[in-house]
Each structure stands twice: as structure tokens, then as C-alpha cells.
Amino acid sequence: MKRILVCVKRVIDFNVRVRVKPDGSGVVTDGVKLSLNPFDEIALEEALRIRERGGAQEVVAVTIGAADCQQQLRTALAMGADRGIHVVHDGGVEPIVAARVFLKLIEKEQPFLVILGKQAIDDDNNQTGQMLAALWQRPQATFASKIELTDTTARVTREVDAGLETLEVDLPAVVTTDLRLNEPRYVKLPDIMKAKKKPLDSLSPADLGVSAGARVKLVKTVPPAQRQKGVMVKDARELVAALRQRGVL
Amino acid sequence: MTARVLVIAEHDGVKLNASTAKCVRCALGIADAEVTIAVLAADGAAVAAQAAQIADVARVLRADRPENAHALAAVLAPQIAQLAGPYTHVFGPSTTFGKDLMPRVAALIDAPQLSDIMAAESATRFRRPTYAGNAIVTVEVDAGTKVVATVRTASFEAAPAGGSASVETATVDVTLPTHTRFVGVSAASSDRPDLQSASRVVSGGRALGSAENFSIIFGLADRLGAAVGASRAAVDAGFAASDLQVGQTGKIIAPELYVAIGISGAIQHLTGIKDARTIVAINKDAEAPIFEVADVGLVGDLFTIVPELEKLLTA
Numbered sequence: 001m002k003r004i005l006v007c008v009k010r011v012i013d014f015n016v017r018v019r020v021k022p023d024g025s026g027v028v029t030d031g032v033k034l035s036l037n038p039f040d041e042i043a044l045e046e047a048l049r050i051r052e053r054g055g056a057q058e059v060v061a062v063t064i065g066a067a068d069c070q071q072q073l074r075t076a077l078a079m080g081a082d083r084g085i086h087v088v089h090d091g092g093v094e095p096i097v098a099a100r101v102f103l104k105l106i107e108k109e110q111p112f113l114v115i116l117g118k119q120a121i122d123d124d125n126n127q128t129g130q131m132l133a134a135l136w137q138r139p140q141a142t143f144a145s146k147i148e149l150t151d152t153t154a155r156v157t158r159e160v161d162a163g164l165e166t167l168e169v170d171l172p173a174v175v176t177t178d179l180r181l182n183e184p185r186y187v188k189l190p191d192i193m194k195a196k197k198k199p200l201d202s203l204s205p206a207d208l209g210v211s212a213g214a215r216v217k218l219v220k221t222v223p224p225a226q227r228q229k230g231v232m233v234k235d236a237r238e239l240v241a242a243l244r245q246r247g248v249l
Numbered sequence: 250m251t252a253r254v255l256v257i258a259e260h261d262g263v264k265l266n267a268s269t270a271k272c273v274r275c276a277l278g279i280a281d282a283e284v285t286i287a288v289l290a291a292d293g294a295a296v297a298a299q300a301a302q303i304a305d306v307a308r309v310l311r312a313d314r315p316e317n318a319h320a321l322a323a324v325l326a327p328q329i330a331q332l333a334g335p336y337t338h339v340f341g342p343s344t345t346f347g348k349d350l351m352p353r354v355a356a357l358i359d360a361p362q363l364s365d366i367m368a369a370e371s372a373t374r375f376r377r378p379t380y381a382g383n384a385i386v387t388v389e390v391d392a393g394t395k396v397v398a399t400v401r402t403a404s405f406e407a408a409p410a411g412g413s414a415s416v417e418t419a420t421v422d423v424t425l426p427t428h429t430r431f432v433g434v435s436a437a438s439s440d441r442p443d444l445q446s447a448s449r450v451v452s453g454g455r456a457l458g459s460a461e462n463f464s465i466i467f468g469l470a471d472r473l474g475a476a477v478g479a480s481r482a483a484v485d486a487g488f489a490a491s492d493l494q495v496g497q498t499g500k501i502i503a504p505e506l507y508v509a510i511g512i513s514g515a516i517q518h519l520t521g522i523k524d525a526r527t528i529v530a531i532n533k534d535a536e537a538p539i540f541e542v543a544d545v546g547l548v549g550d551l552f553t554i555v556p557e558l559e560k561l562l563t564a
Contacts, residue, residue, distance in 0.1 A: 017516075018383040027384050096356060124379050124497075125364045130322065130352035139323055139429040142349045145491065155432065160345040161445060161500065162261075163436035163492045167321070170428040179481070179498055180491060215361040215394060219374065219387040227523065230544035236557035239529065242545045248506045248527045249562075 003058045004047040005109055006081065007102055007116035007128070008040040010065050010072040014121055024220040036072050039117025041079070042177040045184040046147060047115050048080040055149050056113070058082045062105055064098055066090050070200070077195035078187045084200040089212055095127035097205070097212050102128070103135045104208040111172060113154070118143050118176040129176035139169035143178040252282040252372040255310075255336040257329060257354075258300050259346045262290055262318065265299040267446045268342030268400075270407035273303050275400045276340055277408065278369045283307045287332055287419070289325050291318040301414040310419040319431035320346055326353035328421040333358050336395070337372065343399035343501075344445070355397035361390060362397040367404035377401070381497040382520035402445075403503035403524045436492070441467075444493060447476035449506045450525075452495055455482035456511025456533070456551060463488040465555050466510060472562045478502070480512045496521035511551045514539030531555070 012018060013033040020027055036044075047059045061081035063073050066088070073084045087101050106114065119126035133140035141147075141156035145164065148155040149171075158165045159178045205212045233239045243249040254276040259266035269286065276284045286300040287310045297311040310332060316324050329350075333339050339354060341347035343365045355362040367385070368376040374389045375398065390396055444450060451473060453466035463483065470477045479489035481496055495502060497517040503524035510531045512518060519542055522528060530543035531551050540546045547554060 012380070018380040020384050027380060094361065095352065096359075096361065099356060122380060124381065125362070126348050127352035127355070127362050127364060130349065131356035133323070134326060134353040134356035137426075139426075140349070140353065141429075142322075143345060158345075159491050160349075160434070161492065163434055163490070165434040166432035168430045168432050173428075180485065215390060216363065217389045219389050221379075221384050221386050224378070224382055224385055224523070227528070227542045227544075229541060230528075230546060232540075232546045232548070235547070235549070236554050236561055239531075239545060239547050239554075240558065240561045243506070243527070243529070246527055246544075 001058055002056045003060060003109055003111045004050060004056045005102070005106060005111040005114045006040070006044045006047045006059060006061050006076070007098075007114065008044060008061055008063050008072065008076050009037045009117075009120045010034050010063065010069045011037045011120050011122040014038055020221050020223045024222060026218070026221050034072065036075055037117050037120045039119060039121070039177050039179075041184040042179070042181050043115040043117050044076055044079055044081060045182045046177060049182065050113075050149065060085060060109060060111070062087070062102065064089055064093055064101055073200060074195050075187060077198045077200070078191040079185060080191070083198055086200060086202045087205060087208070088202055089205055092123070093212050094214055094216060095125050096131055097210065098128045099131035099135055100210045101205055101208055102132050104210060106136060113172060114174045116174075116176055118178055129174050133174040136174065139173040140176070141167050141169050141173060142176040144175050145178050145180045147175060147181070252279045252338055253336045254279065254282050254284045254338040254340055255333060256284060256286045257339065257341040257347070257350070258286050258288045258296060259342050259344060260288065260290065260296040262292075263295055265296050266342070266344070267407055268344050268347070268402045269300065270303050271402040271405040272340045272342050272400045273306060273408040274405040275366065275369055276338065277305055279338070279372050285310060285336070287312065287329065289314070289317045289328055291315050297416045301416050302410045302412050303414075304409045304412040306412050306414040308414050309416045311416055312419040312421050314421065314425070316425050320350070321429050321431060322350040322353045323429040324425050325350055326357055327423045327425060329354045330357040331421050331423050332419060333395070338395070339397045341399055343401050347399045351397055351399050358395065358397070360395040360397045362399070363388060364399050365401040366398045367401045378520070381517050382523065383516065401501065403501045441470060442474065442476040444476040444478055444495070445500055445502060448504050449473050449475035450478050450495070450502060450504045451475045451508045451510065452478035452480065452512060453483055453489065453510050454480040454512030455486060457483060457488055460488045465552070469508070469555055469559055472559050475506070475508070480518050481515070509539050509543070510555060512539055513537045514542065
């Protein structure tokens with residue numbers, strides 16, 4: 001079966017204004033809206049489009065997280081993934097641990113393509129896809145804005161600092177998504193109902209023989225330094241004068 | 250214990266990228282650090298010579314292989330993994346080059362990676378932004394843990410020139426994969442200053458309304474000798490090329506002067522500019538969040554103000 005594995009993560013919704021806890025132990029998560037990581041939604045959308053074009057037969061969505069992350073995995077199924085795998089683990093995992101978990105699932109599922117977001121918008125690590133590709137000893141094409149598939153290769157356009165770079169990689173491969181790859185579809189109510197009946201497996205990192213131990217300790221979390229509010233000017237002439245006075249013109 | 254830091258040079262085969270000297274500055278912030286720069290290229294002579302001129306660098310390792318003609322993570326990472334043996338830290342810039350490459354290195358040598366570090370408090374303790382810069386975390390690894398990191402270049406001045414490090418040839422004996430091939434790169438070729446390193450940047454947002462209108466941003470930028478940037482909204486709308494995007498998911502920059510025109514100031518955009526020395530905002534909405542961070546703000550119609558500015562700057 002031609003299969004695509006899509007890795008998704010639950011994060012604080014991108015519309016939420018994140019606040020740091022006063023005791024510095026982290027950010028406020030109580031009562032905060034949680035959603036699929038936007039880059040992972042783009043990854044899932046791309047996998048679904050490939051399947052809809054006949055380029056794949058099955059799309060499997062996989063997540064690592066606490067028991068109630070099942071809700072976001074159901075959202076992935078409602079978007080159109082055929083089945084879900086939930087690796088249940090309380091608390092965060094480091095990218096290398098996530099990569100080890102995904103590698104075990106790859107060995108089981110034998111996908112020809114793994115797609116995931118370039119980064120999760122909580123930890124902003126931008127590591128998991130690259131680490132997975134390294135452990136799997138397969139190509140990586142990160143920050144993708146276009147994916148063209150043949151039977152044996154993928155031609156991927158990447159958003160890099162210099163412009164748009166194109167790589168050709170042999171399959172199987174790992175692709176991480178950038179913002180402009182596609183615009184994810186909205187989930188419709190009947191699809192939410194249908195998703196409840198789709199298969200969803202649960203297992204633990206230990207079931208896969210992966211230790212979730214952490215090597216990076218969080219010491220403290222603080223809000224960013226605020227910039228001082230500046231001056232308002234009333235026209236272009238005053239603006240130029242203000243900049244000359246500051247010595248920047 | 251001396252920290253032995255290996256900095257991976259970013260370059261285009263001819264010229265060393267300024268991000269490398271910023272990584273060196275970050276590395277030298279660790280007490281007793283000894284910094285080595287690794288240049289992986291097809292022919293690294295010119296780039297290694299430039300790297301050797303960065304002050305306080307102990308040595309430059311030059312690893313030439315024909316496969317290094319283009320910076321492919323899958324090709325570079327196994328070589329760096331082999332070079333990394335004697336080092337306590339391996340740093341790369343938090344540019345698309347480093348973001349792509351360094352996690353692959355970290356996985357190969359089984360080291361934790363710290364992304365976007367904005368300060369090295371010690372050899373084991375670092376600060377980095379999370380949640381698009383809304384939370385700054387201090388993180389720590391056990392003493393003796395090898396650390397891979399990407400360095401947030403906007404947080405560091407480039408280390409000065411004036412050094413004369415020795416250049417040593419490194420032989421890397423490792424089979425390289427052929428499963429990843431460079432096809433091409435299309436750059437919006439430009440005579441303007443490079444956005445990432447420019448001392449002045451003029452950016453346009455959604456309020457420009459069209460790609461045609463966006464040309465007034467280029468006009469003002471040329472008048473100021475500035476690079477051009479754009480908000481995510483302007484790029485998504487097709488007004489500007491993606492490599493001009495400034496913000497958390499685009500380029501994070503620290504120019505002397507940043508002029509935001511018709512940009513409301515979404516948090517992810519502000520994350521990309523908060524290290525700018527002077528921020529100027531021009532927007533018709535007096536309530537726009539950009540004014541909360543602007544050093545100089547002007548409320549008004551950009552289509553009137555920008556031509557006036559151009560005229561005033563010509564006079």
C-alpha cells in the first residue's frame with residue numbers, strides 16, 4: 001500500500017496571546033484553546049491532496065501527547081486522514097525522542113513519504129523532521145513550498161534565505177512544510193461525525209522501545225523584554241527631523 | 250574545562266556569510282572558549298582565508314570534497330559528525346542553512362540541540378525564544394553533554410576582523426549519500442543590500458494593496474540605501490517574494506533602522522524586528538500594534554507619506 005505518514009502536534013492555538021506564568025515555570029495553558037500545529041495542518045493537507053490525485057492510497061496521522069490530544073488527532077481524521085496513531089505520553093518530548101518514536105512507526109508502516117511541519121509553534125525547535133531523516137538515513141527536504149512526485153523521486157521547492165531552492169530526492173524521504181505550500185481545508189460537520197468511526201490506535205513510547213527521557217532541563221521562563229514606547233510625529237517632515245535628531249539619517 | 254566550539258561556516262563557495270562571525274561572537278561568550286571554524290566546500294580556499302581573519306578564532310578546518318559544491322544537509326551532516334569528535338559544542342547560524350543542517354548533525358552524534366540561542370550564559374546554560382518570542386526560556390544540560398546549537402544571529406554583533414588563524418586541511422573519510430541532489434535556486438536577484446545583514450530595511454505590508462503598489466517600497470528603500478522586506482500578509486497576498494518575509498517564520502533581522510509601512514504589527518512580525526535599533530511605523534490605523542514598539546510613529550495614508558518622504562530625502 002502506498003502510504004504517507006503525517007506527524008502532527010497539539011499546540012496552543014496560534015490566535016492565543018501566550019502569557020508567561022508569574023512563577024517562571026512556563027506559560028499559561030489552563031483554559032487556553034489548543035489546536036493542531038498550523039505547519040502540521042499544511043503537512044496533512046498536502047498528504048490528502050497527493051492521495052486525492054492518486055499519488056497515495058493511505059494517509060496515516062500520528063501524534064505524541066497526553067490522552068486528551070486524541071481530540072486533535074480526531075480533527076486530523078476529520079480533515080481526511082484514513083487512520084490515526086496516538087503515542088500517549090504526558091508532558092513534552094524532546095525532538096530527538098519524537099524522531100525515535102516516528103522512526104519506529106516508519107519501520108512498521110513503511111511509508112514512501114513522511115510529511116510534517118517545519119516547526120511547532122510552541123517550542124519553535126525546527127528539529128524533528130531533520131532528526132528523523134538522519135536516523136532513518138533518508139533524504140530531507142525542509143521548508144517546502146512545492147512538492148512534485150514521481151514513482152521514485154520527489155522534486156521539492158524550498159523557501160531558503162537566498163530565494164527558492166529546488167532539490168530532487170529519492171523516495172522514501174522526509175519533507176517539512178513551510179507556510180505557502182497550500183491552504184488547509186476547513187473541517188465540515190459530517191466529516192467530524194465520520195472521523196469518530198475511523199481507526200485510531202493508542203500505544204506508549206515504551207511499547208515502541210523508546211525512552212522519553214529528557215536531556216535539556218528548563219530552568220525558567222520569562223516574558224520578552226519590552227521596547228520603550230516611542231514618539232508620535234504628525235507628518236513626513238517631522239519624521240525626517242526625528243530620524244536626523246537620532247542620528248539614523 | 251575549556252569549551253571547544255566548532256562553528257560551521259555558512260558560505261556560497263566564494264564568500265563567507267556574515268552569520269559565521271556572529272556564531273563566533275556567541276561562542277566566545279562562553280568562558281575559556283576555544284573556537285574552530287569548519288569550512289566544508291568543493292574548494293574552500295577563499296572562504297577559509299576569510300574565516301581565518303575573524304578575531305580570536307583558534308583555527309580553521311578546511312574540508313574540501315566535490316560533493317560540497319552545494320550545501321545539502323544530508324551530504325554535509327555526516328562530515329560534520331566526524332569532525333565533531335573532539336569538540337564540546339557545535340554551532341551553526343539560525344539561518345535556513347543552519348536550521349536545515351544542524352538537527353541532522355545532532356541526531357547523527359546523538360547530542361541535544363538548542364535552537365535559536367540568544368545568549369550563552371555558560372558552557373551548559375543558554376537562553377532561547379519560544380512561542381514566537383513571547384516567552385524566553387533558560388535551558389540547561391548536564392556538564393559534559395555535547396551541545397549542538399543554532400545561533401540567533403540577530404542577537405549578536407559579528408566578531409571583528411583582525412585575526413590570523415591557521416588553516417588546516419581536514420580529511421573526512423566517510424561515504425556520502427547520493428539520494429539528495431541540487432537542482433537549482435531562483436533568487437530574486439537584486440543590486441539592493443541583503444535583507445539579513447542590511448543596516449537599513451524598509452518593509453511593506455498588506456496595506457500596499459498590490460504588487461504594483463509595492464514598488465513604492467522599493468523606491469523609498471533605494472533612496473535610503475536600504476534592503477526591502479515584507480510582512481507575511483504581503484507575501485501571502487503575492488505583493489512581494491517569499492525571501493523578503495520578515496518575522497518569526499521569515500527572516501529575523503536587527504538593522505539600525507527599520508521602517509514598517511502599512512504593517513499592522515502581528516506578533517510574529519514583531520518577533521522578527523525586535524532587535525532593530527530604531528523602528529519607524531507608518532500606518533493609517535492609530536491603534537495598530539506596530540505603534541507599541543515603534544520609536545517613531547506616524548499615523549496617515551502611506552500613499553501620501555511615502556512620496557513626501559522620498560522628496561524630503563532627495564532634497
